[in-house]
Amino acid sequence: MSKILNVEEANGLVIISTSGYLNKDLGEEIQKVSTEYVDKGSTSFLLNLSQSNIVNSIGASIIIEVIENLQEVDGDLAFCELAPIIEKTFNIMGLTKYCKTFSSQKEALEALS
């Protein structure tokens, strides 16, 4: 149900697209992929959650860890195409304070590239 659909690099940005429930399993997958790319030198990440319509607090707290790790290497994480329920959860958990959010991947690429 939950998985990373695609990881691609565009204009120095690592775009991770997911589908399904953003819970512990998917959160850890995102964390693993982001760490791999950080080790290779990438610092800017975009998380496309258009196919994920649900998140729990464990998933959100793992994304917080991803943000912390990226901050240590002066990197950043942005989100695009958040479902209302996910946006609300991210707001409550304070994620959106540290990350930019975009309504579409196109908009994010234009702003972050």
Next chain:
Amino acid sequence: MSDLSEVYNVLNKKKSLRAKILSLSFFFNQNNYVFKLFCSSTVFSQRFEIQDQTFIKKINFNKVFGEETFKIIDTKDLLYFNELDGFDFQKNGVCSIMYFFKKPVGFLYLFSKNESEDKLLNISQFLSYYFDGIIRQFHMESKLKNKTLTLQNKLLEIESIFNITELLNSHNSNSSDLYQDILFYIISTLNASKAIILLKNIKSGSYDLIASVGVNTEELNKKMIRDTKGILSDLKESKSSLIINNTDDYILSKFSESNCMASPILSQKTLHGAIIAYDKESRQGSSMFDNFDLRLFDNITKKISLSFDNILLLDSLTESKKSIDNIMSSISTGIIKIDILGEIDYINSSATKVFGFDKDIIIGNHYFIIFEGNDRLISLIEKTEIEKKIIFENNFEILDLNKKPLQINLTISPVFDENNDNSGVVLSFEDLSGINKVKSTFKKYVSENIVDELLKNENSLELGGKEEDVCVLFADIRGFTSLSEKMDPPKVVYVLNNYFQSMIDVIFKYSGTLDKIIGDELMVLYGVPIRAENDCQNAVDSAIAMLDSLGDFNKKMNNEGLPQLNIGIGINFGKVVSGNIGSRQQMNYTVIGDNVNLAARLCSSAKGGEISISKSVYEKLNIKDAFTKRAPIMVKGKEKPIDNWSIQN
């Protein structure tokens, strides 16, 4: 390494504790120092894999450090450390204790072959103080972070309850979309890995999978799920939410890796469904649902149960209303309900058609306004309101919206509620305009009696007959054939139409049924389809009136220069077969039999202006004096001569 400022610079370059320690290790390594930090996991987050947990748990701080805060490792210490098998310590290495709220939680180890004990001690103590502060700060931050996280989680729970409430309020049907949305909120709020919603199929009694997250639905949909055993049976019994650690319900528990929570969806305290959430997630992996989770889960599902109950009730009400509306729309009786305030609160489609009302306009309006111009109707409604008695009115005239008069059969009844309090009146009425139209058209062709009988009893339209006593009258124009040959056909038709009109008016006046017109001959029945007190007397009176009417007719013809007519009439009474004779497409209501033939023979034997009657008629007359017995006549098919009486105009 020259002095402590270099160490300080290394530490200050990094923000996070992990980064500080990693940088410090790198720095000492570059300068040929051996640096190691041993610390309890209760102080640092497990995310920092820099300490040897096994070792720190084994170490006896008192034995190594005594009252001191640092230690230069000697041979005795080496032996002790080697026993613990934690790390390759060196003689003259320096260990400095790290405290956390005055309790030793670990120590720093620093060694260099090239540095003096004093310098090592100096650096080690500096680091010990530095980390002491950092640990305190880190701990406070961690504590704050955990508290914040807890608060955020509580906020999420509250938000979820709000969201679920909003969701339930925004739906007015049990759609699967609603349940799927609910499940999303439940699963994310409870940090569950998977969840399902089952609803009872009223027809089969088994439970259908309505919504799911993270569960193999294909497999589950193949299984028959009932509340006779397992989780659903427990819920049926307890009627409250449960944490289920072990269960024999293989079908519903097989998705669970740790434990699950199940909550009933109740309607009228009966199990109608269930929500099951599986395997709570934690940062460390799968964990167990506890009583706090259960309380939240129970709270959410109680809201769903309440809403489910309301939705069921609403569905049932809608269904009932629809059913009543369908019934009311399909009946031809017009129904108008007026509430206690005199406002119209219901009208069916038949009533709107009769009055020509627009339903949307009249609902909620007072009947004084709606029935404006129908003063009698208004006063009857008022009378019912006051006297609280049913009023019946047949052939009641009303005016429709276009002020066109209509005939209705009206009933106005008071309405009482369950406490026997008056709650308004209901008008029910039959529109007679259709019936009257049929009657008036039909009456041009057949007697009013037959029309009434047909309208009253639809079975009378079936083919077939029955034997009954009937009085049959024949009236024939004498010499009409030769007369018509001398006249223009239009004049013949004109004379005949006028003649028949005069005769039929009389026939209907005496309750006769015009059976048929055969050329210039009239056949009339008395006693069918409606029997009168004395059908023979009616027939004779009718015949006398026909002759009288013929006098008036002849005067009119004379004035118009047209020939006068002369008729003979024959009447007989007896058993005949009456009914609809013909085919389904074309039938006539008539009578057949010997007694019909005898009436025709009597007519033939009568002279112009004469009425000839049989014995059976004569015997039934109230006044017989006017009739004179004639010589018996021979009739075809009869062996004996037939007695007969006559009267001359």
